[in-house]
Amino acid sequence: MGDSQHLQGERGGASTSRHRTDTTLRVNGKPHQLALDHRRTLLDVVREDLGLYGAKKGCDHGQCGACTVLVDGRRVNSCLLLAVTLDGCEVTTVEGLTGEGPTGDGEQPHPLQQAFLDRDAFQCGYCTPGQICSAIGALTEAAAGHPSRVTDPRAPSGRAVPLDRDEIRERLSGNLCRCGAYPRIVDAVEDVIA
Numbered sequence: 743m744g745d746s747q748h749l750q751g752e753r754g755g756a757s758t759s760r761h762r763t764d765t766t767l768r769v770n771g772k773p774h775q776l777a778l779d780h781r782r783t784l785l786d787v788v789r790e791d792l793g794l795y796g797a798k799k800g801c802d803h804g805q806c807g808a809c810t811v812l813v814d815g816r817r818v819n820s821c822l823l824l825a826v827t828l829d830g831c832e833v834t835t836v837e838g839l840t841g842e843g844p845t846g847d848g849e850q851p852h853p854l855q856q857a858f859l860d861r862d863a864f865q866c867g868y869c870t871p872g873q874i875c876s877a878i879g880a881l882t883e884a885a886a887g888h889p890s891r892v893t894d895p896r897a898p899s900g901r902a903v904p905l906d907r908d909e910i911r912e913r914l915s916g917n918l919c920r921c922g923a924y925p926r927i928v929d930a931v932e933d934v935i936a
Contacts, residue, residue, distance in 0.1 A: 765828070797835055804821060810872035814831050861929045877930075881935065
């Protein structure tokens with residue numbers, strides 16, 4: 743019996759080979775059954791296997807934020823996460839963000855996407871999908887009462903954190919923009935919370 747067959751028998755058939763595992767990812771509301779190599783990152787899977795190119799490979803070290811997506815509603819650097827560890831998780835990329843238009847068809851841009859357009863909060867656009875996903879995560883974190891480094895320590899614990907420009911800048915500081923569109927990015931986030 744070969745190593746692959748031996749391991750498969752020991753694990754009850756859950757693994758398709760020695761270095762692959764059957765994994766279900768729900769990406770933008772749609773389930774995907776994938777036999778994933780254990781070494782592949784979420785970023786590589788969404789780009790190469792699912793054809794979703796919004797999340798970008800920038801530094802590939804979790805330092806630039808270009809790869810930011812939402813996993814179960816929380817923002818993450820997808821270049822650092824092994825995809826097999828996310829079995830059963832809900833992954834949202836920038837392609838999965840839509841607002842509900844008057845017809846309820848979900849074809850309208852998410853309010854934050856619209857604010858980025860209205861405020862011209864991008865230049866080359868490379869970092870924009872990560873900036874938008876990160877901002878959505880930051881808004882959720884602040885609403886849940888998660889403090890940042892600049893949150894007033896006297897603020898009551900567990901209550902929504904008001905987002906002023908300093909809070910927004912701090913919460914988005916993990917997303918770099920080489921073009922320097924930061925002031926307009928902050929403007930766009932302010933528009934959504936206003």
